[in-house]
Every structure is written in structure tokens, then in C-alpha cells.
Amino acid sequence: MPNHDVILCRCEDVTVRDIHDAIDEGYYTLEEIKRVTRVGMGPCQGRTCLMLILRELSVLTDQPIESLLPDTYRPPTKSVSFDLFGGHPKQGGGAHGF
Amino acid sequence: MVSNAEIVIIGGGISGCAIAYNLAKKGMKNIVLLEKDYIASGATGRCGAGIRQQWAAEMNCQVAKLSREFFETAEETLGYDHDIEFKQKGYLILAATEEEDKQSKENVALQNSLGIDSRYISLEEAKKIVPILNTTDFISATYCKDDGHLNPWHTTLAFAKAAERLGVKIYTHTEVTGIDHQNEKIIGVQSNKGYIQTDKVVNAAGGHAQVIGEMAGIELPVYSERRQILVTEPVAPILDPMVISFSKDIYCQQVPHGAFIMGRGGENEPRDLKHSTSWDFLEKMTETALSILPDLKNTRVLRQWSGMYNFSPDKQPIYGDVPELKGLYLAIGFSGHGFMFGPATGLLMAEFILGEKTTIPIDKLHISRFEKGELIEEASVV
Numbered sequence: 001m002p003n004h005d006v007i008l009c010r011c012e013d014v015t016v017r018d019i020h021d022a023i024d025e026g027y028y029t030l031e032e033i034k035r036v037t038r039v040g041m042g043p044c045q046g047r048t049c050l051m052l053i054l055r056e057l058s059v060l061t062d063q064p065i066e067s068l069l070p071d072t073y074r075p076p077t078k079s080v081s082f083d084l085f086g087g088h089p090k091q092g093g094g095a096h097g098f
Numbered sequence: 099m100v101s102n103a104e105i106v107i108i109g110g111g112i113s114g115c116a117i118a119y120n121l122a123k124k125g126m127k128n129i130v131l132l133e134k135d136y137i138a139s140g141a142t143g144r145c146g147a148g149i150r151q152q153w154a155a156e157m158n159c160q161v162a163k164l165s166r167e168f169f170e171t172a173e174e175t176l177g178y179d180h181d182i183e184f185k186q187k188g189y190l191i192l193a194a195t196e197e198e199d200k201q202s203k204e205n206v207a208l209q210n211s212l213g214i215d216s217r218y219i220s221l222e223e224a225k226k227i228v229p230i231l232n233t234t235d236f237i238s239a240t241y242c243k244d245d246g247h248l249n250p251w252h253t254t255l256a257f258a259k260a261a262e263r264l265g266v267k268i269y270t271h272t273e274v275t276g277i278d279h280q281n282e283k284i285i286g287v288q289s290n291k292g293y294i295q296t297d298k299v300v301n302a303a304g305g306h307a308q309v310i311g312e313m314a315g316i317e318l319p320v321y322s323e324r325r326q327i328l329v330t331e332p333v334a335p336i337l338d339p340m341v342i343s344f345s346k347d348i349y350c351q352q353v354p355h356g357a358f359i360m361g362r363g364g365e366n367e368p369r370d371l372k373h374s375t376s377w378d379f380l381e382k383m384t385e386t387a388l389s390i391l392p393d394l395k396n397t398r399v400l401r402q403w404s405g406m407y408n409f410s411p412d413k414q415p416i417y418g419d420v421p422e423l424k425g426l427y428l429a430i431g432f433s434g435h436g437f438m439f440g441p442a443t444g445l446l447m448a449e450f451i452l453g454e455k456t457t458i459p460i461d462k463l464h465i466s467r468f469e470k471g472e473l474i475e476e477a478s479v480v
Contacts (some may be wrong), residue, residue, distance in 0.1 A: 032136045035251040036180075038355075043331045045400060071168060072403070075375055079331060079398035087395065092119025 008056070011042020011047040019053060023060050028059065030070055043079055100267060103130040103261045103297040105451070107302055108274050108310055109143035110135075112437050114302035116444025117422045119324055120175075122264035123349035124448055128295075129266045131258075131434045132289055134273035138254040142437050144373075144405025146327060146349055146361050147250040148340045149438035150189040152212045152242050154477040155194070156203050156289075157414055158435070160458050166244060169253075170443035177263075178256035182248050183354050184275075188339035189245035190227055192236045192390075195345055195417075199237045201477055206240055216242035230336055230393045235346070240320060245342060247351050250437050257444070274303075277314040277426075284314075284425030285316070293427050300427045300447065305371060305406025307430035319468050320416070320431040324367045326379040331398045332356025342480060348386045349480045358397065360387055363480055373404050407434040408421040411424040411468055413476035415439060418450060418464040427451055428465060435445065 004017035013040075014037050033039060039053055040046030040091065046053075052093045058065045104126055107114045110133025118131045131141070149169060151162040155368070164192065166176070173182050193199040202218055208215045217240065224239040225231055262268055269291065274290035277299060277334075286295045303310045311318035339351040350360035362383055380402060386393055410416055410431025420426045427450070429443050440457075450457045467473065 002193070002467060027136075029136060031139065036255070041398060041400075055185070072373060073375075074401040074403050076380065076401070079400050080380075081396055081398050082384045082388055083395040085380050085399065086382075086386070086388045087154075088357070 008052050011044050012038040013014065014039040016056065019056050020060065023057065025097045028061050030054065030068055033057065045079070099269060099272075099292040100128075100130060100294060101292070102128070104128040104296070105130070105298040105300065106294055107131040107261045107300040108287070108295045109133065109140070109304055110258065110268065110270060110300035111194060111302065111304045112138070112142050112254045112257065112440030113304070113432070113443045114423045115254050115261060116440045117300055117302060117429060117447045118266045118268070119257045119261040120444040120448030121451065122261055122266050124452055126452070127265065130294060131261070131266060131268045132272045132274055132287070133268065133270045136270045137268070138251045138452055139259050141405045141408065142254050143251050144327070144403060145250055145437045146351065146438055148245070148247045148349065148351055148357060150242065150245040150340070152189055152191055152205060152209060152216050152240055152245065152478070154201065154209060155412070155414055155474050157462050159209055159214060161415065161439045163212065163214055164442040164445070165439050166465050168445075169246070169248060172253065172256065172441070176256040176260040178252070178259065180252050182252045182256055182271065184246060184248045185354050186244060186246035188227070188241055188243040190224060190339045190341050190342040191240045192224070192341065193238045193240075194236050194343055196237070198345055202238060205478065209242070212238055212254055214242060216240055223447070227339060228337060228341060229249075231341070232390055233394055235389065235412050236343075236372070245340065247353060249353075253440070255315065257440070260373055267340055274310065274313065276342070277355070279312070279314060284423065297425045298427065298451065299425060300429060300451070302429045302479070303409050304432075304436060314423055314426055316426065318428070318430065319465070320408050320410050320478065321367050321369055322371055322408045324372070325361060325374060325402050325407050325434065326364065326383075326402055326404045327359065327361035328380065328383055328399050328402040330358040330394075331400055333371055333397055336393065337391070340449065343359065344391065344478060344480060345389065347480060348390065350387055350391065357400075358394065361480070362386065373408065375402050375404055408436070409433045410424060412473040413479050415443070416465050417443070417446060417460045420465060433476070
């Protein structure tokens with residue numbers, strides 16, 4: 001049995017227990033669990049925790065992991081500062097330099 | 099799944115959930131709500147979730163005010179066990195052109211006449227409310243301290259759970275595929291999970307309102323257009339109100355969690371009902387945001403997403419019934435403001451369906467207004 005106080009999502013401090021509670025409340029999809037717990041919505045965008053959450057969800061709801069993968073891609077893949085995107089173009093760089 | 103219902107509500111966004119809750123509270127039994135995905139999965143859960151009363155059209159002001167009054171005590175009234183994150187720190191609407199400045203003055207006069215506590219203010223005062231504001235491109239502002247922001251998922255779940263406690267049956271992941279009618283009367287609803295006999299259907303399908311209309315053989319005067327939005331990493335609180343500029347095409351808010359959420363209207367947005375995203379959004383959005391709030395330059399964008407605005411011809415909701423088809427009710431065409439109008443939608447539609455006198459008259463929002471041509475278009479929309 002996992003330790004329920006273990007933090008799965010380090011960005012939003014979501015524990016194993018939080019995920020179990022959400023599933024107990026009847027949320028069976030990653031999208032719903034994200035919305036009620038904020039899991040995977042922090043600066044790493046789920047890169048650290050997504051597979052851990054999917055494994056918990058898969059075991060507890062008896063669904064294969066492949067069927068639980070998120071279906072929407074939300075850019076940017078990695079967090080990017082406002083200045084890089086919307087800053088005024090500079091010599092040899094800035095918003096239009098890549 | 100049940101095989102018959104007193105009423106079937108289509109759509110598990112805030113409108114559908116609030117209508118279900120209000121009908122149940124008024125004593126209606128055997129209410130069914132069908133949602134093709136999950137609660138708040140469509141426009142509601144994707145929206146900016148600001149609530150404002152600062153409108154140019156009278157009905158929008160009245161519906162917004164009624165909703166704001168409900169939001170102030172929503173958590174207790176709905177008995178929800180989670181914070182709905184109501185932040186009531188106002189809306190600051192910036193005027194950049196003479197035309198906008200004139201419209202602002204007219205808007206405030208109308209709002210004040212309806213009991214909305216908005217004010218026309220100088221840029222100096224605006225700067226006191228938002229010290230990080232770059233006022234260079236603006237002339238004046240309007241401010242209403244009672245406007246605010248909520249968490250749209252938890253607010254909608256609060257309505258849904260309260261409705262369920264009152265006996266409403268909510269079926270998520272259940273898609274309506276047909277609406278059965280005979281002799282100009284509704285007789286049933288077909289879904290991918292089964293058939294439900296009913297003589298009343300509420301179309302609260304948000305971005306898919308016109309699709310539901312087609313199923314009932316009714317052409318509705320609404321269409322859906324994509325809108326995009328982004329969220330940043332959480333940072334220390336530096337912005338109290340929602341900041342809006344219509345001519346710069348931006349709304350921007352810092353939520354209690356610390357993240358900034360902002361969106362824009364954009365040009366040539368697709369109407370294909372797909373939740374797609376585009377690269378130029380990020381570039382234009384961040385550029386506009388930096389011109390107003392330059393301190394955001396080192397803040398990082400985490401993700402962008404999209405949702406649907408369901409536009410009506412005058413950018414005001416369509417409430418009421420449909421003359422051609424008995425038993426069909428509409429709560430559609432919110433034009434980007436369905437979330438903030440949610441509580442009023444729920445109350446007014448429930449009153450209308452039950453044949454009660456509505457808390458505020460809604461005849462001006464009936465679908466027949468488009469045939470009569472009595473349109474007053476809302477001027478203040480991002």
C-alpha cells in the first residue's frame with residue numbers, strides 16, 4: 001500500500017490521498033481530477049507527476065493507462081516568459097529571433 | 099438510466115446546473131441533466147470566470163447584478179464543501195479612445211440608474227487601484243468594486259452537487275444524439291446511453307446550442323467562435339481587479355492561487371467547434387499584456403487553451419421558450435458571459451418554466467426579439 005501522504009504533484013502539493021479522494025468522489029478521468037485537485041497544472045505541466053497519477057487512476061478504476069492519456073495538447077510545452085514572446089524585438093534575439 | 103423525466107436539461111455547464119438546482123429547489127421532481135463530457139468541461143470550465151456588472155446594455159446589467167448578488171453568498175447557499183474562490187476586488191475597464199471614453203460615461207450612467215455601484219475615474223485613481231498599471235495608452239477608466247472572479251469548476255460543481263442532493267439525476271459522459279418531437283411538441287430525448295421520454299427539454303448546451311437546435315429541427319440564431327486564453331505560473335499577489343481594454347482586446351486577472359489568467363478576442367477565430375490553439379495568440383496576448391502591465395515581463399506562461407463563445411446577434415442571452423416547438427426552452431447565446439450570468443440564468447429559467455413571475459422581466463431576451471428587429475447590441479465585449 002502506498003503512503004497516502006506522499007506528494008505526487010510537487011508543483012501543486014497534491015498527495016496520493018488527494019487523488020484517492022477525488023476518485024472516491026466519482027471523478028474517473030484525468031481531466032476531471034486535474035480540475036478538482038490542480039494536479040499537473042503547475043510549472044512542470046505534469047512532466048514529473050503525470051505518469052504517477054495515471055498509474056494510481058489506472059489501478060483504482062481498473063482502466064488501462066493507454067485509455068487515460070490526455071487528449072489535448074496545450075502549448076507552450078515548456079514555460080516561457082512574457083518577455084520572450086511579447087517583448088519588443090531586439091538586435092539578434094527577442095520575440096522574432098528564433 | 100431512467101426512461102422518463104419531467105424535464106431533461108442538456109448541458110452540464112453552469113447554466114444547466116443552475117437551472118436544474120433552481121427547478122429542484124422549487125419542488126420539481128424527476129429532473130434529468132445530460133452532459134456529453136463532464137461537469138464544466140465546455141465553455142464554463144474554459145472561461146476567464148470574471149463576473150462584471152459593467153455593461154452597455156440594460157438587460158446584461160440586470161442579469162449580471164442578480165448573479166453578483168447570488169455569488170456573494172453562493173458557497174453557503176449551495177452548501178459546498180470546497181472553496182469556490184470568490185475574489186471580489188472589482189473590474190477596471192480602461193478607455194483608450196475618445197469613443198470608448200464617451201461609451202464609458204454612458205455605461206456608468208446606465209449602471210448607476212440600475213443600482214450598480216460603478217464609477218468613471220481618472221487615470222490617477224486607476225493607478226491607485228492598480229499600481230503596476232502603465233496608463234500611457236489610456237484616457238480614463240471605469241471601476242466597479244463589487245465585480246470579481248470565481249473558480250468556474252468549483253462554482254459549477256457546487257450547483258451540480260446541490261442539485262443532486264435535491265434529487266436531480268445528472269448523467270455525465272452521456273451525449274444527446276436526437277430530440278424527438280411530434281405535432282410541434284417535444285416527446286423525448288435520445289442519448290448514447292438510452293432514450294428518455296419527456297415533454298420538456300432545456301437547451302443549455304453552450305458552444306453546442308445550435309447543434310441541439312438542429313436536432314430539434316429549429317434553426318437558432320446563434321453561432322460559436324473559438325476564444326483563447328492563457329495561464330501563468332503563480333506569483334505573489336500584485337493585481338486586485340480584473341483589467342479590461344476593449345480596443346486593446348484584453349482581459350487580465352490574477353486569481354487567488356497567484357496565477358494570471360488572460361484572454362483576447364482575436365481575428366478570424368474558427369467556428370468549427372474544435373478546442374484548438376494557435377501560436378499567434380501567445381505572441382499577441384503577451385505583447386498586449388506587457389504594454390499594460392510591464393512588470394509581467396519575467397512571469398512565465400504555463401499553458402494556453404481555448405473554449406467557445408456562443409454568440410447571439412445582439413450579444414445578450416436568449417432566455418425562454420420557442421414558439422414553433424412546445425416544450426423546448428432556451429438558455430443560450432451568452433456571447434462569452436454565460437458563467438457570470440449563471441445564477442440568474444438558473445433562477446429566471448426555473449421561474450419561466452414553472453410559469454411563475456420572473457424576478458426580473460425577461461421578455462426582452464426572448465428569441466422573438468430577432469424577428470421583431472428590436473435589437474440593442476451590447477457594445478462592451480472582449
